[in-house]
Structure formats: structure tokens, C-alpha cells
Amino acid sequence: MAVPIVHIAGDPARMVAERFVAWSANRDAHAHVAVSGGSTPKALFTLLATTFREQVPWDRVTLYQVDERCVPPDHADSNWRMLKETLLDAVPGIEAHRMEAERGREGALEYQAVLLEKVPCTSQGVPALDLVLLGMGADGHTASLFPGAKALHEREAFVVLTEAPTGAQRVTLTYPVIEAAANRWFLVKGADKADAFERARHGELPAGQVRNAEWFVDPATAQA
Numbered sequence: 152m153a154v155p156i157v158h159i160a161g162d163p164a165r166m167v168a169e170r171f172v173a174w175s176a177n178r179d180a181h182a183h184v185a186v187s188g189g190s191t192p193k194a195l196f197t198l199l200a201t202t203f204r205e206q207v208p209w210d211r212v213t214l215y216q217v218d219e220r221c222v223p224p225d226h227a228d229s230n231w232r233m234l235k236e237t238l239l240d241a242v243p244g245i246e247a248h249r250m251e252a253e254r255g256r257e258g259a260l261e262y263q264a265v266l267l268e269k270v271p272c273t274s275q276g277v278p279a280l281d282l283v284l285l286g287m288g289a290d291g292h293t294a295s296l297f298p299g300a301k302a303l304h305e306r307e308a309f310v311v312l313t314e315a316p317t318g319a320q321r322v323t324l325t326y327p328v329i330e331a332a333a334n335r336w337f338l339v340k341g342a343d344k345a346d347a348f349e350r351a352r353h354g355e356l357p358a359g360q361v362r363n364a365e366w367f368v369d370p371a372t373a374q375a
Contacts, residue, residue, distance in 0.1 A: 155352055156365045163367040164194035167284070167338050170367075171199065172206045174282070174334075183270045184282045185215040185324060185332070187294065188230025191286060191340045193237055200241035209245050213269065216262075217283060218295040218323035219252035221312075252322040256312045259322045263310040266328070273331050278309060280332040283324070285364070287339050290316070291347040291356025295323035303357060326360065335364040342371040 160166040175182055186192060199207060216230060224231045231249045239245055248265050251258040270278040285293045295313050296302055302313040305325045313321055329335060337358065339348060348368060351359035 155363075157352070157373070158365065158367045159370060159373050160367065161369060163338055163340055163369050164191055165198060167195055167336060167367050168198040168203050170336075171195075172203050175207050175212060178211070178281075180211075180281075182212045182281045183215065184212060184284065185217045185280050185328075186234065186284045187217040187286045187338075188219070188233055189286045191338050192284065193233055195284075195338060196234060196237040200238045204242055209242055212245065214245060214247040215266065215270075215280070216248070216250045217285065218321055219250040221252045221255060221258075221320040221322065223253050224249060250310075250322050252320075255320065255322075259308075259310045259312045262322065263308065266309060277327050277331040280328065282334040282336065283329050283332040285329070285335060285337045285358070285361065287337060287344060287347060287351065287358040289343045289347055291351055291358050293337070293358040293361060294329065295321035296326070296357040298357060300357075303360075329361055335361055337361075337364055337366040337368075339366065339372050340369045342374065344368075344372045345374050348372050 158166060219230050220228050222229050239247055250262050266278040270280055273279050287293050290298055297316055300313055302311050302325060305311055306327055309325055309328045311323060311325055313323055315321055347356055350356050
């Protein structure tokens with residue numbers, strides 16, 4: 152497995168925002184981008200909606216969700232609600248596709264159909280996103296691919312219904328879609344992620360199974 156590229160910054164969200172601006176502005180083609188939820192991506196979305204708003208060609212970007220809790224879109228725990236409140240409401244007109252995770256397995260199947268319809272596919276028929284923005288939990292999970300979950304071994308379906316260790320249901324992209332993406336960026340912050348980050352760098356844990364990724368972390372995460 153290739154050694155991951157690691158970027159360390161006091162404010163990794165700003166580093167990713169600057170990188171995203173340059174990446175999106177230098178593209179000729181439309182960009183299909185999947186984004187994650189969480190507090191660190193929230194900081195990124197806020198920057199993109201304010202400081203860097205005018206520097207991104209939003210008319211050439213389509214957003215998708217990496218994963219979602221099986222809750223309504225107005226629920227406090229909804230990744231979509233966070234994305235909408237921080238970015239989509241602030242920058243009207245961005246094309247974005249919501250995971251209807253509250254519909255469970257049916258919602259997963261319909262989101263797979265959306266990806267197949269909207270995103271160009273590889274020769275093997277896998278949706279090939281241009282960028283997947285990932286996070287990592289303290290347990291080493293990424294997207295909603297948790298240690299020990301059946302979803303870790305899914306190679307046929309591109310979007311599945313799965314469970315968090317708490318028993319709460321979620322919908323998530325699977326490894327085949329993440330691996331087919333042209334770029335995989337991890338945005339991780341906090342000392343509580345340090346042990347998992349060190350293990351992931353060596354190919355362990357679900358996050359460590361994502362190959363050829365770039366990691367944007369703060370010094371506290373990189374301390375191990």
C-alpha cells in the first residue's frame with residue numbers, strides 16, 4: 152500500500168479550503184464532489200461559504216454526501232442539515248444531492264441510482280467522483296464504515312445501509328466508490344484522533360484501507 156501524503160497545519164480546514172479553491176479553479180471539467188459531516192468539515196464549509204465563496208466556480212461543482220444518519224433532513228444530527236445551513240443556504244444555486252437516509256435501504260438504493268445517473272463511471276461501471284472528502288472517528292472509521300461492520304467487505308453495491316456501534320442506522324458510500332475517486336482527502340483534527348491516525352497511516356482500521364489518500368491534520372492529531 153502506498154504511503155499516504157500527510158499535510159500538517161494549525162488550521163487544516165483552512166488548508167483544505169485553499170486547496171479546494173485552487174483545485175476547482177484549475178479544472179476544465181465539471182467537478183463531482185462527495186463531502187462528509189462532522190465539526191471539522193463544518194469549519195471547512197463555513198470558510199467556503201464566506202472567505203472563499205467568490206473564488207470557487209460553484210456552477211461547475213456538484214455535491215454529494217459520503218454518508219448520512221437515518222434521520223430526517225431537519226434533525227439536529229443530520230449531515231445534510233449541517234451542509235445546508237453552513238454552505239448551501241449561503242451560496243444559492245449549488246447543485247447538491249441529499250441522501251434520503253431516513254428511508255433506510257430504499258434510500259440507499261435510490262442514492263446509488265443518483266450516482267450512476269449523474270457521475271461518469273469507470274470501465275467497470277463504478278461511479279468515479281472527482282473528489283471524496285473524508286473524516287475519521289477516534290475508532291478509525293471513515294464515512295460510515297466502522298470497524299467490524301459488514302459494509303467493509305461490500306464490493307458490489309456502491310451505497311448501503313449499515314449500523315454504527317451504537318446500533319444507529321446510517322447510509323454510506325462503500326469502498327469501491329471511494330477507491331474509484333480521482334482524489335481522496337482526509338480532514339482530521341484533535342488529539343483524540345492521534346492513535347487512530349497513527350494506525351491508519353500504517354494501513355490499519357477502516358480509514359487506513361483507503362489507498363492513495365492525502366491527509367490534512369492538525370499537530371494534535373499528528374502527535375503519535
